[in-house]
Every structure is written in C-alpha cells, then in structure tokens.
Amino acid sequence: MKNSAFLHFLTLLLFKQRSKHSGAILISVIIIFLLSAVLFLSSSLQYTLLSTLQRQGDFTVTRVEAGKAANTPTAWVDDILEMNGVSHVAPRVYGRYFFTPRGKSFLVVGIDFFDEQNTQALEALVKNIDLKNFLSRESMIVGEGVKHFLEAHYFKEDFTFKTPKGTFKKVHIFQTLPPEANLLANDMIVMPIDLAREIFGLHENEVTDITFNVPNDAEWDTIITKLHLKFYDVRVVDKREVKKAYKNLYNYKGGVFLILYLVSIVTFILILYQRYAMVYSTERKEIGILRAVGWSIKDILKLKFYENLIIVLVSFTVGVILAYLYVFVWSAPMLSAIFLGSSNLENHVSFVPVVTFGTLGSIFLFYAVPFLAAVLIPAWKISVTPPKEAML
Amino acid sequence: MLVVGHYSSYDRVAFLTENQKIAALTHFAAPSLSVAYYAPRILFREDVSNPAYPQMPEINRMDFVYEK
Amino acid sequence: MVILENISKIYHEGTPQAFEALRAVSMKVNPGECVVLSGVSGSGKSTLLALIAALDKPSRGKIVVNGELISKLPDLHASAYRAKTIGVIFQHFNLLESLSVEENVIVPLIHSGLHLSTIDSMAKKSMELAAISHKASQEVKALSGGEKQRCAIARALVHEPELILCDEPTANLDRENSLKFIEILHALQDLGKTIIVATHDPLFEGLPFVNRVLHMEDGQLECGKNE
Numbered sequence: 001m002k003n004s005a006f007l008h009f010l011t012l013l014l015f016k017q018r019s020k021h022s023g024a025i026l027i028s029v030i031i032i033f034l035l036s037a038v039l040f041l042s043s044s045l046q047y048t049l050l051s052t053l054q055r056q057g058d059f060t061v062t063r064v065e066a067g068k069a070a071n072t073p074t075a076w077v078d079d080i081l082e083m084n085g086v087s088h089v090a091p092r093v094y095g096r097y098f099f100t101p102r103g104k105s106f107l108v109v110g111i112d113f114f115d116e117q118n119t120q121a122l123e124a125l126v127k128n129i130d131l132k133n134f135l136s137r138e139s140m141i142v143g144e145g146v147k148h149f150l151e152a153h154y155f156k157e158d159f160t161f162k163t164p165k166g167t168f169k170k171v172h173i174f175q176t177l178p179p180e181a182n183l184l185a186n187d188m189i190v191m192p193i194d195l196a197r198e199i200f201g202l203h204e205n206e207v208t209d210i211t212f213n214v215p216n217d218a219e220w221d222t223i224i225t226k227l228h229l230k231f232y233d234v235r236v237v238d239k240r241e242v243k244k245a246y247k248n249l250y251n252y253k254g255g256v257f258l259i260l261y262l263v264s265i266v267t268f269i270l271i272l273y274q275r276y277a278m279v280y281s282t283e284r285k286e287i288g289i290l291r292a293v294g295w296s297i298k299d300i301l302k303l304k305f306y307e308n309l310i311i312v313l314v315s316f317t318v319g320v321i322l323a324y325l326y327v328f329v330w331s332a333p334m335l336s337a338i339f340l341g342s343s344n345l346e347n348h349v350s351f352v353p354v355v356t357f358g359t360l361g362s363i364f365l366f367y368a369v370p371f372l373a374a375v376l377i378p379a380w381k382i383s384v385t386p387p388k389e390a391m392l
Numbered sequence: 393m394l395v396v397g398h399y400s401s402y403d404r405v406a407f408l409t410e411n412q413k414i415a416a417l418t419h420f421a422a423p424s425l426s427v428a429y430y431a432p433r434i435l436f437r438e439d440v441s442n443p444a445y446p447q448m449p450e451i452n453r454m455d456f457v458y459e460k
Numbered sequence: 461m462v463i464l465e466n467i468s469k470i471y472h473e474g475t476p477q478a479f480e481a482l483r484a485v486s487m488k489v490n491p492g493e494c495v496v497l498s499g500v501s502g503s504g505k506s507t508l509l510a511l512i513a514a515l516d517k518p519s520r521g522k523i524v525v526n527g528e529l530i531s532k533l534p535d536l537h538a539s540a541y542r543a544k545t546i547g548v549i550f551q552h553f554n555l556l557e558s559l560s561v562e563e564n565v566i567v568p569l570i571h572s573g574l575h576l577s578t579i580d581s582m583a584k585k586s587m588e589l590a591a592i593s594h595k596a597s598q599e600v601k602a603l604s605g606g607e608k609q610r611c612a613i614a615r616a617l618v619h620e621p622e623l624i625l626c627d628e629p630t631a632n633l634d635r636e637n638s639l640k641f642i643e644i645l646h647a648l649q650d651l652g653k654t655i656i657v658a659t660h661d662p663l664f665e666g667l668p669f670v671n672r673v674l675h676m677e678d679g680q681l682e683c684g685k686n687e
Binding site: 045048049051052053054055056057090092094107109111118121122124125143145177178180181182183184185186187188190211242245246321324325328329337340341342343344345346347350352353355 | 395398399402404406407408410411412413414415416417418419420421422423424425426444
C-alpha cells in the first residue's frame with residue numbers, strides 16, 4: 001500500500017517518542033474525564049427527573065399567608081374541580097420533619113390508603129407488601145437513607161415523632177422503599193395521611209398543597225388567572241417553573257466544575273507552552289532534518305497532524321470511557337455527593353446511562369481544535385523556515 | 393466493547409419505572425437532594441423560594457433566625 | 461551537472477545588519493567529478509553548499525542542476541529535488557536521535573511512494589555501502605561519532621542520488637574515522653556519483669580521486685590547484 005511506509009513511520013515515531021506525549025495525554029484525559037463525567041451525571045439526572053415529572057401534576061397550588069406557604073384548605077379541591085379543563089386533582093399532605101439532635105431532615109408524605117388508586121400504587125412499588133398488616137398499626141415505609149440513618153441512631157424497629165401538641169408518636173418501620181427509587185425517595189417516609197396530619201399538626205380540613213392536571217397547554221395561563229381571581233391568597237406553581245428549577249439546581253454545581261475546568265485548561269495551556277518552549281529546539285531541529293532530506297511542508301504537517309490526532313483520539317476515548325465507567329458502573333462516588341448534596345442524608349443513587357452524542361461531539365471539538373492548532377501552528381512556522389536555519 | 397455492551401444492555405425501563413411508581417404514589421417528582429435547607433443558593437436575588445421546594449424558607453434570608 | 465552563475469547570498473538584506481555571505485560566485489561541476497571547496501570558517505563554503513542543496517535560496521544569480529533551475533523552486537519542487545537528486549551529509553550528522561540507524565536511513569523514502577519492503581531492501585543496500593549494517597537496530601544516540609557519520613552517509617545514499625554534497629564531513633571525526641570517510645567517498649566516486657565537499661580539513665589536500673580544489677575566501681571563489 002502506498003501509504004504503508006508513512007503509517008509505519010508514524011507509529012514508530014509515536015512509540016519512540018511516547019514519553020514526550022505522556023504529559024499532554026495525561027492532562028487531556030483528566031480534562032475530558034472531568035467534563036464527560038459532569039455531563040453524563042447531569043444528563044442522567046435530568047433524563048430521570050424529567051421522565052418522572054410526567055407523573056406529577058401540571059400545577060401545584062398552596063395557600064400563602066403574608067408571602068409564606070401556609071396550610072391549604074381541602075375546600076379548594078372542590079373549587080378547583082369545578083374549573084373547566086382541570087383533571088386529576090390530588091391533595092398532598094407532606095412536610096419536612098427535622099431530627100433536631102443531628103440537624104437532619106426527612107420528607108414525610110401522607111398517603112390516603114383508602115383511595116384504591118393509592119393502595120394499588122403502593123402494591124406496585126413495594127413488592128409483596130402485606131397491606132392489611134401495614135394499615136393495622138401505625139406504620140411507615142421509609143427510604144434507604146432514612147433506614148440507614150435510623151439504624152445508626154438505634155431506631156431499628158420504630159421511630160418516635162414529636163407532634164406540635166407536644167405528644168410523642170411511635171411509628172413502626174414497616175419496610176424500606178426499593179433502592180432504585182433513591183433519587184426521589186432516599187429521605188422519604190411514606191405513612192397514612194392521618195398520621196402525617198397528626199405529626200405536622202394539620203386539621204382534617206387542611207392539606208399542604210393541591211396538585212392537578214390541565215391537559216391542554218394552551219389553557220395553562222388562563223387557569224392561572226382564574227385561580228388568582230378565585231383565591232386571593234393562592235400561590236400557583238406550574239410544571240414549566242419546576243423544569244426550570246431542575247435545570248437551575250445544577251447551576252452552581254456546574255459553576256464549581258466550570259472553575260475546575262478552567263483550572264485544568266490553564267494547566268493544559270501551561271503544559272503545552274512548556275512543551276513548546278522546552279522541546280522547541282528539538283522539534284525545530286527534527287523538522288529541519290526532515291526538510292533537509294526531502295520532506296515538503298505538506299509532508300511535515302501531515303505527520304504532525306496525524307501524530308497529534310492519534311493523541312487526541314486516544315485521550316478522548318480513554319477520558320470518555322473512564323467517565324462512563326465512573327458514573328454509570330461505579331455510580332460516581334464523590335461526584336454524586338457534590339451533585340446530590342451531602343449535608344442531609346447520604347444518598348446512594350445509581351445512574352441511568354444517558355450519552356448525548358451531540359454534546360460529546362462538542363467536547364471533542366472544543367478540545368481537539370485548540371490542541372491541534374497549538375501543535376500545528378508552531379510546526380508550520382518551523383517548516384516554512386529555511387531548513388538550514390531550522391537545523392541550527 | 394464493555395462500555396457499548398453495558399450501554400445497550402442496561403434496563404432503563406425497569407429503573408425509570410421504580411421512580412415513576414414513587415411519583416405516582418406520592419405525587420412527588422422532586423429529587424431527594426441532600427442539602428441543608430436553610431443554605432443560601434443564589435446571592436443578591438430578591439426572589440421567591442425554589443418552586444420545586446415550596447416548603448423551603450426564602451433564599452438568602454435570615455428570617456428563620458430573627459422571626460419570633 | 462551543476463552550474464552556478466553569479467550567485468550572491470545576502471542575509472538580512474535591506475537592514476543595517478545586512479551581511480553578504482556570497483559574492484557573485486560562478487562555478488561548474490561536471491558529472492562524476494569530485495570537487496572540494498576549501499577555505500576557513502566563514503568563507504561561505506557551507507552557504508554555497510546549502511544553496512546547491514536548495515536548503516536556502518540565493519539573493520541573486522541562478523543555479524542549474526541537471527538542467528533544472530533550482531534557485532527559484534517552490535517548496536514542493538525543492539523538496540522533491542532534495543528527495544530524489546541529491547544526498548547531503550552534514551557536519552553535525554543531523555540524525556533523529558530517538559530512532560535507530562535503519563529508521564534514520566529510511567526517512568528520505570517515506571514519501572517516495574515505494575512499498576515498505578522495497579524501502580527496506582534499499583536501506584540495507586545503503587547501510588552495507590556505508591559499512592554500518594551491523595548497527596542497524598541500534599539507537600543513534602548510542603553510536604560513536606564515526607558510526608553516526610556512516611549512518612548519515614547511508615541516509616544520504618538510500619535514494620541513490622546522483623549528486624552528493626558533504627558539508628564539513630570530517631569536522632567531528634578523529635583521524636582514523638576521517639580516513640575511513642575518505643575511502644567511502646572514493647568508492648562513491650567509482651560508482652559514478654558527483655561529489656562536492658566543503659571542508660577545511662587538510663586531509664582532503666592532494667587526494668588522487670579529487671578532480672578539483674576550489675578555494676573560497678570572503679564569499680568569493682578563487683582558482684586553486686587541480687583546476
């Protein structure tokens with residue numbers, strides 16, 4: 001093959017000069033790894049959350065008192081049902097219960113198990129649950145994070161809640177939610193609605209908020225207006241805001257990584273500059289020699305291009321593969337703590353593999369183009385110098 | 393090859409289904425973030441609290457210290 | 461074979477630092493001749509050789525090699541000229557230190573379009589001629605001065621050029637290796653190669669196979685013995 005001599009020489013040069021390239025490869029792999037890991041993690045989280053968001057109501061309404069969320073009257077459920085275009089109205093009773101000694105909190109969610117839909121949903125979620133037994137005494141089903149936390153604090157069978165009335169409520173830990181649901185339910189406690197009301201001091205005619213659906217998107221703004229006209233003290237949150245909030249949740253974390261990335265890029269540039277400065281004379285002489293023995297400028301640039309393209313491809317592939325394994329096989333040990341937080345309960349989430357090829361392509365271009373330019377421009381500069389000067 | 397195999401053989405449906413079941417039961421689809429709920433998130437913004445977490449106190453305020 | 465007409469080379473022309481390295485040099489080298497350019501350092505011999513090798517361009521005048529005007533060649537043609545017509549042996553050897561002898565020798569043929577097996581056989585032949593076959597797989601940085609020079613000779617001969625240019629070839633060699641080099645040059649001339657050697661080594665004086673010795677001083681050519 002006509003080009004086999006060139007390929008042979010290319011691989012020979014790469015192998016013989018591997019120590020020269022190792023620094024650049026190492027930094028490149030680190031940059032690609034960091035970027036890709038962050039990308040994979042946030043894509044996976046967004047994919048999972050957006051798919052589950054479909055199950056949540058389009059709207060959530062809460063009563064406000066002096067701008068702060070307050071208990072919502074159940075009477076609003078009927079008023080909302082009367083509105084045209086509204087469906088699946090569901091009142092929610094929940095709250096954040098603080099375990100004061102450790103400053104940790106649990107999300108307590110009350111479910112009306114007399115509603116057949118809810119019991120069916122529970123049976124689907126927790127396999128082989130003995131519903132009769134669960135409902136026969138005051139019991140709760142807890143997320144994995146809650147389970148581990150309570151066990152660590154010697155609450156193995158029961159946990160005692162303190163109610164606003166000053167009484168204590170001992171609740172039996174019936175079962176744990178499946179670990180696959182940790183992303184949503186790690187710090188969650190599911191219990192009968194009346195028990196939740198008692199723990200948070202809600203009356204029978206009160207709920208925390210109300211969710212409902214409006215299948216026709218075009219009606220959404222109209223519904224919001226109607227709600228504000230109907231209730232003077234209402235706060236309405238629609239799914240669009242929640243989706244935006246999900247994206248904003250990762251902004252500051254993205255910022256941390258942007259700084260990390262900038263630091264890596266600066267290190268990368270420094271390494272390239274150092275390499276350029278230190279090996280400049282060696283590189284210059286080598287190019288001069290090749291020119292002297294009959295290589296044209298085009299031949300030199302072809303060699304340098306392919307040499308560094310291989311480095312780019314190897315670094316990129318290794319970086320992406322490592323990032324994939326780190327996030328989707330090993331569940332991103334430290335990175336997930338940064339994304340999901342580590343101030344409350346420890347969360348062990350496994351991530352759905354989601355690879356957005358478009359963004360990977362952008363990372364490749366963002367990294368490959370400056371890298372190749374940083375190599376080819378000096379190489380070209382040396383190549384156009386008369387070989388006699390270059391060899392000095 | 394290992395990565396390609398893992399990616400193509402991963403059972404996404406089963407994984408997403410569990411989270412969807414939780415959302416169906418509780419009507420809650422918010423992620424369980426392990427955050428300190430009083431922590432200020434965005435500086436210098438006079439804004440309502442995070443709509444995904446309506447129970448959370450206002451961001452960047454010390455009300456929870458000074459009220460009552 | 462090689463014709464130089466009124467060749468001048470001025471470095472940094474048009475600036476206060478302008479320096480005329482060559483002044484109106486004219487000479488002719490016939491095919492199969494061995495010509496020695498002698499002179500002290502700075503006399504312009506290396507500059508003249510560099511211009512004949514198309515490693516640099518003259519400021520004025522023209523150079524014709526084998527009927528081809530090489531003084532104004534664009535890069536692609538100049539590279540092809542260096543790759544096919546000439547072989548250059550440098551004072552400081554100018555080898556790729558990280559590669560072995562054989563790998564250095566094949567460098568000029570990488571873009572020749574020849575098959576790898578053909579290139580390998582040409583390299584072997586060239587290394588035998590330069591008496592460096594026994595060190596084929598050794599890295600250049602581990603070789604002695606004489607061995608490096610023989611490697612450079614093998615590289616200069618691998619593509620079977622007609623014209624061989626040697627720029628101070630014995631400057632970094634001891635007497636024994638210098639004499640060995642001269643023997644190789646003699647063998648090359650017997651093969652019909654045209655050889656131009658730029659040197660100030662007195663060992664090249666009075667050599668029977670050298671056709672002419674041309675003296676250079678201050679960038680100008682003087683007539684010398686053997687002319």
